[in-house]
Amino acid sequence: xxxxxxxxxxxxxxxxxxxxxxxxxxxxxxxxxxxxxxxxxxxxxxxxxxxxxxxxxxxxxxxxxxxxxxxxxxxxxxxxxxxxxxxxxxxxxxxxxxxxxxxxxxxxxxxxxxxxxxxxxxxxxxxxxxxxxxxxxxxxxxxxxxxxxxxxxxxxxxxxxxxxxxxxxxxxxxxxxxxxxxxxxxxxxxxxxxxxxxxxxxxxxxxxxxxxxxxxxxxxxxxxxxxxxxxxxxxxxxxxxxxxxx
Amino acid sequence: xxxxxxxxxxxxxxxxxxxxxxxxxxxxxxxxxxxxxxxxxxxxxxxxxxxxxxxxxxxxxxxxxxxxxxxxxxxxxxxxxxxxxxxxxxxxxxxxxxxxxxxxxxxxxxxxxxxxxxxxxxxxxxxxxxxxxxxxxxxxxxxxxxxxxxxxxxxxxxxxxxxxxxxxxxxxxxxxxxxxxxxxxxxxxxxxxxxxxxxxxxxxxxxxxxxxxxxxxxxxxxxxxxxxxxxxxxxxxxxxxxxxxxxx
Numbered sequence: 418x419x420x421x422x423x424x425x426x427x428x429x430x431x432x433x434x435x436x437x438x439x440x441x442x443x444x445x446x447x448x449x450x451x452x453x454x455x456x457x458x459x460x461x462x463x464x465x466x467x468x469x470x471x472x473x474x475x476x477x478x479x480x481x482x483x484x485x486x487x488x489x490x491x492x493x494x495x496x497x498x499x500x501x502x503x504x505x506x507x508x509x510x511x512x513x514x515x516x517x518x519x520x521x522x523x524x525x526x527x528x529x530x531x532x533x534x535x536x537x538x539x540x541x542x543x544x545x546x547x548x549x550x551x552x553x554x555x556x557x558x559x560x561x562x563x564x565x566x567x568x569x570x571x572x573x574x575x576x577x578x579x580x581x582x583x584x585x586x587x588x589x590x591x592x593x594x595x596x597x598x599x600x601x602x603x604x605x606x607x608x609x610x611x612x613x614x615x616x617x618x619x620x621x622x623x624x625x626x627x628x629x630x631x632x633x634x635x636x637x638x639x640x641x642x643x644x645x646x647x648x649x650x651x652x653x654x655x656x657x658x659x660x661x662x663x
Numbered sequence: 664x665x666x667x668x669x670x671x672x673x674x675x676x677x678x679x680x681x682x683x684x685x686x687x688x689x690x691x692x693x694x695x696x697x698x699x700x701x702x703x704x705x706x707x708x709x710x711x712x713x714x715x716x717x718x719x720x721x722x723x724x725x726x727x728x729x730x731x732x733x734x735x736x737x738x739x740x741x742x743x744x745x746x747x748x749x750x751x752x753x754x755x756x757x758x759x760x761x762x763x764x765x766x767x768x769x770x771x772x773x774x775x776x777x778x779x780x781x782x783x784x785x786x787x788x789x790x791x792x793x794x795x796x797x798x799x800x801x802x803x804x805x806x807x808x809x810x811x812x813x814x815x816x817x818x819x820x821x822x823x824x825x826x827x828x829x830x831x832x833x834x835x836x837x838x839x840x841x842x843x844x845x846x847x848x849x850x851x852x853x854x855x856x857x858x859x860x861x862x863x864x865x866x867x868x869x870x871x872x873x874x875x876x877x878x879x880x881x882x883x884x885x886x887x888x889x890x891x892x893x894x895x896x897x898x899x900x901x902x903x904x905x906x907x908x909x910x911x
Contacts, residue, residue, distance in 0.1 A: 440768060441767060441768050443767070444767055444768065451755070532749055532751060532754075533747045533748070533749060533751040534751050534752075534753055534754070536713055536747070536751065537745065537747060537751040537753075539712075539713060540711050540712070540713065540740060540743060540745045541740060541741070541743075541765055541768065541769075542736070542737045542740030542741060543768060
């Protein structure tokens, strides 16, 4: 328990160092663009493929479970839409991105730590935490909402294809995804995504930044980053859902 | 000149540095030598401000580092160049970007001025036309030379080198030693080299401090080292048969 509080304190102290005005704005912009490419653009294909197939499977499974003459087929559209917008795109995809982006951030910073690149920054008098971590946090919190909205859209296409293969007509599906749609669901999903993006980037940075030892330590910090950020995401998913929807 | 006064450092129950005092002279290559685990790296990290000493102080040209204001500390750090054991080049930047990095961060020079300085530094370490190579494309010796070029890009007053010859072939090691000595004399800077390479000691040892079990056991220059009667020092320096013959 004491170890947990110690880590929490260390994490808060690190975040205090991270949130400071960049010393050189042109270098900061450059770092930010690099991070946007690494955490955002490079995750596009993963998001598209996963969302497409999960959307299709959700539609087929929903159709399979509600197969009854008393239940209208447009409910396949309703159920797919709500599952994708409320849970799959913001939460499940964030968990997947915690694996991809989180491990990449932790291993990058861990490698920089063990090869003394972080020490080199500190000796120059540069706030290494802010210089290296702040662009990662901003890039993820800026780009993840776009990824999640894209995931919702692609997921719907997948659900439509899946629905077609399960004999749900396009008209029924389109009626379903528009039926009693509440735009607040999108706001809820985006709020969750921003929080999750911050968790992924900051928790992974924490584990990478304080990596000690050699290559094995970098691997361990990467694993810890993914596991810890996933647990924190699940915890905050519950808290946010309770706060916003309950 | 850098002086350390009564430096003490403990890690838990491990007393790493015990009451250390020494002066590192300007315009000379000052060497810290000693066995692995003797406290050399800890001392170097205290000197560059990565570790804080439990007691004692470090003075840069007579000014106590601990008593400096934050702004003074920041300015002092810009006068420090550091050559790390593995080079510590930023692996997502080219050679040119690595050397230009401190200039972009701390100066208001134009791009062409910065580029001139980068080319000058690269020429100084005999690595012209390597501007656009990535660190992964360089050999071990080249990495060290680029790291030296980055360390001198801001025209430092103090140069710190941590094991500059580790992992290098003898010919490249001599090249690096010569470069360190030339730069020290040319710019009249205070250079501190942390090493256990005896060839370096004989090549560039102007002012040497031998550390053993966390204490400074012997100080002097390379000529005095050959004639010393300190048993611990002899056991360390003249461990190889070649050096034993040299002493005789």
